[in-house]
Amino acid sequence: MSTPSGIGSENYSLTVNGRSHDVKDSWIGESLLYVLRERLGLPGAKGACEQGECGSCTVVVDGRAVCSCLVLAASVVDTSIVTVEGLGDGGRLSDVQQAFLDCGGVQCGFCTPGFIVAVHHLLESVPDPDDHQIREALSGNICSCTGYGRILEAVQQVAVARRSK
């Protein structure tokens, strides 16, 4: 990333997926979404509305699921940030990721990373959600392809599997 001429030169570091990353010569107005994607080489979070309406950019900051398009990157130094790239285990798929594939929850896939992060977050706070809880918790993530049916099935499948463990 080239240094933008004349619009600032902020330096700070972010902790993403357990690793510290230096952000150099940046513009102070950059969102967390922009910095993750364009400066840190983590394109998993997607931008689709820039207004916190679609959830495609969902990441977890200090245990809270947030829309990274609405967060200034420079405001989350000294926090722990988890993106879709930080889920799963050393390249192995997480149960949620596997269930999305098994159930047909992925079509174009643009909303998928945001959904994966949101579902992990849901199941950590509500391990055994009913359908209403699933629908309400994920109603901030828009999908234009699937009509949500296969995604619902994927979340149900993970919840059932985790319960029987």
Place this chain on the structure above:
Amino acid sequence: MNTTNTIAPPRPGTLGTDASRPDGVAKVQGGFAFSSDMWAENMLWGATLRSPHPYARIVSIDTTAAWKIAGVEAIITADDVPGLATYGLIMQDQPVFARVGDTVRYTGEPVAAVAADHPETCKRALAAIRVEYEVLPPVLDPETCIDGTAPVIHPDGNVLRHQRIVSGDPTVTGDVVVEGLYEVGMQDQAFLGLEAALALPDPGGTGVELYIATQWLHEDRKQIAACLGLPEDKVRLVLGGVGGAFGAREDISLQVHTCLLALRTSRPVRIAYGREESFYGHVHRHPAKIWMRHHADRSGRLVKVESRMVFDGGAYCSTSPAVLINAITHTQGPYKCDNAVVEGWALRTNNPPCGAMRGFGVVQACFAHESQMDKLAAACGVDPVRIRLLNAMQTGDRLITGQIVDSVAPVAECIRETAAIPLPPDMEADPNVLDLPGGSGRTADRHHIKRGVGWGVSIKNLMYSEGFDDYSTARCRIDDGVVTLKFATAEVGQGFVMLAQQIARTVLGVDEVLLDTIDTQVGSAGSSSASRQTWMSGGAVDAACRAARDELFKMVAADNGLDPSRLAIDGTDIVEVGGSFRRPVVQAARGKRVDETREYHHQPTEDLDENGQGNCHVAFAFVAHRAVVDVDIELGLVKVVQVATAQDVGRVLNPKSCVGQVEGGIAQGLGLAVMEEIVVQDGRVRNPSFTDYLLPTFLDAPQVDVVFVEEFEPKSPLGAKGVGEPPCISVTPAIANAIRQATGRDLPRVPVRPSDICL
């Protein structure tokens, strides 16, 4: 237990199974590269300056102040377009940039573009460009283009297409006559993956490579090369990951701008639209006004249909003429009707340009004819299912265009199968508030809620029409036992990459199938639209694989002293029919090279004559929908409880994918029924954001119960029909009819707004 007739289940990953998406792992891990994720060393950002007026003459453009901003590397206008100044799918009527002295014709029309070192620098540069406009009164009412009172706003005139259909006896009348004037609002495709592209210039500016999310690489290339003034072979397109399409990526948006900036700066350039810009950057579903009058005998059997359709095409042509023809040729719906008088207009206004969206004109026609069928049922004292069954089209019936329906046409079966799906239980005495209209707003009062049930049935043409040869190409290589497929078919989320592998596994008896890059280094695949890729590119991949298999058989036969015509694939083996030879394909292909490319063409079609007669369509698919809604009649809020559907698919090639297409299409049709509308006022979009343009969320999605009607389509290379468009077509009127039943309201317009119900 009968063991003699056991049919072995298909091998995993072959046709008919829930194969896995080859791009699935990358997509769930966040590593799949969408076009907005493309990046190159030394890359610049591009951005587009757009007109704030729907109709205005450009007096001057002054870029002096913008050039003084540090980090700005290029500013280009119409004067910097070296080739053709305009582009378009049917007419080349849309300027790359509006020119000084000429006019902008819609709010959001590109005027200039910049390249700079940071998106924020781009924004500041755009703000610093001074454009002086002489604002003109816009043409906003398409009717004024018909009666000639509107000023002509384009050298090609204000009528994009006018076509009549006169069928049978236009003077005949029926004992029962019902009519209505219907309106469909402007819907957005609202794909999640915004427009984005990365252009890499060749050294010396002799060519360019473009990574682009599109529906049809070769058509894009043709238009881009013409505008750049380069030969087509100097413009290489590679499919960047596509985050949904739904018709919105058929037209040129940022392609030419991105290439021009890259060639100008000799550096890689990426343009990525934001959501607001996307609302201006692509065409939308046509808003339409449709008058229909149905004549029937007393039993409800159709005698004649009359219609007048007016489609607002907006400022530029895009695919408006084809959308209009689709609409008027589907006036009768999936019903037998011998007599018709139909007139259709697609018109040019200063509203946002409209073009392709899932359903392509048939959505608008279907809303009108299915609203009419309920009116006719009421007028004849017949129930809505009975009237549809009574008139259901069959194979061999003649359409109002004179064309004979030679596709399988299980219309009655779709209706019966849908009717057999159980209705949802009545609302509980103490329902979860999330299940009520208004949902998490928690506004609903149980006592104000009424339930309604409504029907919609539709017919949809498959592939392109009116003489267009939208062929597809595929290449199959077997190299030392490794099978690789190459095609230019745009994977937009529908899963063609998965289907292609299924075909190869089935035909060639291998489990591993590699996919080459999707780009313009192979022949055209046509567009990922019109529910056509399973049939067309599926046909091409199937043909290439069969050709490769036959070549392999010849080699194996020669090696082993066999007759190649007696070799066959059995599972993953090559076997000699009636003989003892059996060898795994992978082993038999070791050390051998086969390379076969095939084109698949559908049967030719023809133009309509002046009376709208002609075999203009290739094939048809059918679907029935039944919607159950709960309506809060005080607040005008609607909750779609269940959609039951039976769809004519020919043959299910991938069950999970088919269900996904159906559920997704139903959500999109639900959106048009009750919430999705681009509100245009005085030629300006009032709601260009996901805050104000409402899409169905997880809480809005109904229970969907699906039945696939599988009647093998002999015309289709795989026996299958396209599954993409039908789900979104008749679900919209099914929901509207259900709301009508619940409320007793006429509701001639979709989306149905709260005020339409309760005021």
